[in-house]
Each structure stands twice: as C-alpha cells, then as structure tokens.
Amino acid sequence: DTGVSQDPRHKITKRGQNVTFRCDPISEHNRLYWYRQTLGQGPEFLTYFQNEAQLEKSRLLSDRFSAERPKGSFSTLEIQRTEQGDSAMYLCASSLEEVGNEQFFGPGTRLTVL
C-alpha cells in the first residue's frame, strides 16, 4: 500500500500523559500536513512541513503540541500533558508540490483523553 499511513489508529490515554503519533506520507511527497477534527466538525489545520522545514503553525497548536519531520519523510506529532479537550481525530495528509499540490489523507489517529 503506497498511501498515507498513520500510527496508532486509536489511542486512549489519561489526562496529563504525553502521546506521540506518527505519519508516513506517500513516498516522494515533499509536503506533509497535520489537521485535527473534533466530533461533528470539519478538520482544522494544525501545521505543515515542506521537506523537513515546518513552514506554518496554527494558533491551535499550543505549546503543548510539537511536530517534527526530521529527515523530510515521516512526521511525529507529540502532545504533552494531554487534556480532555485534546480528544479528537488527528489527520495527516501529504502532497507533491510539483503536481498541483493535491492533498492525500491518511486514516487518522483517534485520541481519547479520559
């Protein structure tokens, strides 16, 4: 399968714990995006990378959130000291700049903070 993959698919954690999610983009895609979707809402932009450079961060991305893409391939999104309000679906997408920049989405990681 050459699509975008995310791991884990589901994560249940207790408030105050740290969690880390991984996204593997489509091979050769140089852009990678993170979005968050709460129940009944459309996704909201969190951040995006071009290669290893993080080019934009949303105000939604508080200082408890950090994203990395160290080698320009996979990316991680870490949430420290989780809160119940962090419960959401975290979606990753990737695109190739040279081909119209259409974004392809992964299956998402559903986070539940108890």
Add this chain to the structure above:
Amino acid sequence: KNEVEQSPQNLTAQEGEFITINCSYSVGISALHWLQQHPGGGIVSLFMLSSGKKKHGRLIATINIQEKHSSLHITASHPRDSAVYICAVKNFGNEKLTFGTGTRLTIIP
C-alpha cells in the same frame, strides 16, 4: 480567513436519486477540494478543481469562481455513497486547507 459553508448539513435520499451538495466560500481561492469521509474517519479525496467541471464515474463536481460556489452531484445514488462529504478550499499563497463542516448523506435502499 476564508469561511466555508456547506448545505445541506444532513441529507437523506432514496437509492437512485440525484444528489446535490453545495459549498460556498467567502474569499478568492486557488483550489477547492471535495472529500469523502466514512465512519471511522478516513478521508478520501474525490476532486480538486479550480475552474469548470470534473467528472469521475457517478460523481460530478462544478465550480463557479465568480459566485464563489461549488456543487458536488451524485447520479444514481447508492447506499454505499452514504458518508460525510466535505468541501475544503485553499487560499492563494497559502498551503493549508480550510474545511466546511461537512454534509452527512444517507442513501436508503
């Protein structure tokens, strides 16, 4: 910030009916996406368009740049089309997508 509105929010129809879902946005865009999301969360990109019309199987997407409006049509709808359909726009000079809240479509056999 671009505001993206979709209508209707919920739509229930009988199998075989012609379906139309609408999307309006407030400022100029470089591209508009139609996405499909099934229960469980995964999002599939259906179309990306910046002008005119695109067709793929029973799905048709149109966009009117002057009116800042797009429509997604489904012909000969089928229960497997039941999903949430989301419109998302990309502004000029900005790589992020701004999403609508989605239209929940249910097709009854």
